[in-house]
Amino acid sequence: MDLHLTVQRSLAPEPGCSLEHAVMTSCDREPIHRPDAIQPYGLLLVVDSTSLKIIGGAGDIEGRLAPDWLGRPLADILKIPESRLHDEKRPSLSDLRVAGLKDETFSILRHAQGTHLLIELEPVEAHNLLTWDIFGEIDSTADRFERCPDTTSVCRQGAAIFRRLTGFDRVLVYRFMEDGTGRVVGESRNDAFPSLMNHHFPASDIPTQARALYLRNRIRVIPDITYEAAPIRPPEAGLAGLDLSDVQLRSVSPIHLQYMANMGTRASASVSLVVDGVLWGLIACHNATPRCLSEDIRAACRTLAGVMSRQLRNKEELVTYQERLRLRNAMEFVTSHFEVRHPIESNLRSFMGELQSLFPCNGFAVISDQTITGTGVLPDAENLHRLHDWLRLGTNGGIFVSTMLGKDYPPAAEWPERSAGLLAITLPFRTPTCLIWSRVEIIQTIEWAGNPHKDTTEGSDVLRPRASFRTWEQTIRGHSTRWTSEQKQAARRLRRVLIADYQTQQLRELNATLAATLEERESLLRQKDFLIREVNHRVQNSLQMVASFLKLQARSASNEETTTALTEAQHRIAAIGLVHRRLYRDEHFGIVDLGRYLEELMEELCSSLGGDWQEQLHLSLFPIMISADRAINIGLVLTELVINASKYAYDGKAGPLHVGLAQTSDRLVLTVSDQGECTPQLKGTGFGTRMMNAVVNSLSGTLTYTTLTPGLEAVMTLPLDSILPSEADASTEAALSQPPYPYP
Structure with missing residues (x-):
């Protein structure tokens, strides 16, 4: 209407x-704003907005306002100053009154319409002014x-x-x-x-x-x-x-x-x-x-x-505010009382009553997999499972709302007395879960002011206005009460909260599993540490025992060459023992700072060669972390080079000795140089020479000699790839270097 x-x-x-x-x-296409006519109780003047002359009008203008109105200036007809028509500070003319020809008084309304001004004149009574x-x-x-x-x-x-x-x-x-x-x-x-x-x-x-x-x-x-x-x-x-x-x-x-x-x-x-x-x-x-x-x-x-x-x-x-406040408080009460140690599905079933009261409904259910927990008036279990499967296929952002479920989900048309309206939340848990609030059918009788269907002329398609407005009743079935926008928003908010709680619970469980795994790993590492330290203790004892036997044997040997060989063997054993002590004294097993290790090795070697060597030793060592087994090999080579310098360059006496360790590009360089007058045999075939060559070859390196004046310089060059820690060693170091993981 x-x-x-x-x-x-x-x-x-x-x-x-x-x-x-x-x-x-069709009424929806009728241009009712362009009727080309007015109601005759007033007058209309159409004025050119540029010249302010009247170019048209409607109503009895001649008999009520002016006989010769057409083409005349508007100011002359209305008897108002032309400046008022241009007054931008007071564009309205509603405060003005115009006297007509028949003792009438008109009010004035002005409207701008494109290139025209539309002036409405409506008769008013003098006593009808605002009071x-x-x-x-x-x-x-x-x-x-x-x-x-x-x-x-x-x-x-x-x-x-x-x-x-x-x-x-x-x-x-x-x-x-x-x-x-x-x-x-x-x-x-x-x-x-x-x-x-x-x-x-x-x-x-x-x-x-x-x-x-x-x-x-x-x-x-x-x-x-x-x-x-x-x-x-x-x-x-x-x-x-x-x-x-x-x-x-x-x-x-x-x-x-x-x-x-x-x-x-x-x-x-x-x-x-x-x-x-x-x-x-x-x-x-x-x-x-x-x-x-x-x-x-x-x-x-x-x-x-x-x-x-x-x-x-x-x-x-x-x-709206009161409803939102109620829903927020009720939702916070439910979710804040969830037991964090219990699965989210268990919490949902434990708070069935509170969840049902969130949205007025006739029935509420929590459906997951083959389990249904419900209360109130609901469809049977088989129909609920089918409804759950249908809801899971939806692409509605996890929220489904309907006040006429039979229209959206045709099978529901068979049981409107059990569910005609639905608000459902689908939750993407490991086991898909759905919460549904159900409302039964509300049979309504709507009173229309006349039959709402269009009246037509008998035998034709001509539509006419309704002739009767007598009460016409219509019974509406299959509908439930409407879900408000506040309830829909609260459902979306509840879904976000439940998903966040579920994710937090999953993270908590994952952290607990990770904590147990790390604790087990820590226990295994502690056992490994104990075993390695025990092995090291026994190796150290064995090395000391061998060194003692060699020392006793050297003292009792009558042949100088034998004594020298036994002494060199002691130095080699001392180099290996020093690596073991450095290795198991550090926090990171399997990895050694080569510069620090070589420094301590030289101090111990000089002490065994004689106290005078301490003053003659000059070190320039670059710090670099390498595998322990590579450090032992490099230590053996350095020990052999120093022994050779002592034996051949200075005839067993102390003399200037320079030891350098540097890194250039992708290679490691170890340098040992002396200033002795005697030059050793560069192509020796003794045990020490063969051992050095074997060690250098095993490291994919080279060993070269350069004659100085005076002295000799030995240079061992090794590719970094052959001596740096392996990925397994690096990961072990990184794991052990980190503090325990903070668990919530």
């Missing part, structure tokens, strides 16, 4: 167009709205206030529903009209373009539906199709006039209720006899509608 502007599947008629022509087309009484009415009305507890009370109070203010026979507060239909939620009337309280109206009664105009023009008046439209003239002015969206006097479609006549309404007014920029509803005023609303009453209605709209928003926001 278009209470004041709507047409039923009609086309905006040309001036003089018949009803038969208008009813042939302090109206301001007082506005103030007291705002106070009454403020005291209303909810939107229902605001609508009922608003209907009574607007009827008292306008004097109309019936005032309805009409609200637009989510599906586009309308419902009367407030009413005040006398005996001239029947009651339409709680009656519904189809969405087609107020088409899209009519709703857009209700947003643009907040008040609309039709003083008498029996008027004869006044066309815009002259025809040669080319003003056909002029946009009259903002014009209060705009003519009404003949279909709508017939619609009002069928309702028994002679005059009407409508005031828009706009909440946050959206058309919330209408205040619809009906009168059985012609009735006009004066300018001051329209201004008061416009103001009161704004006050009422703000109160409607406040009441709805209060309800």
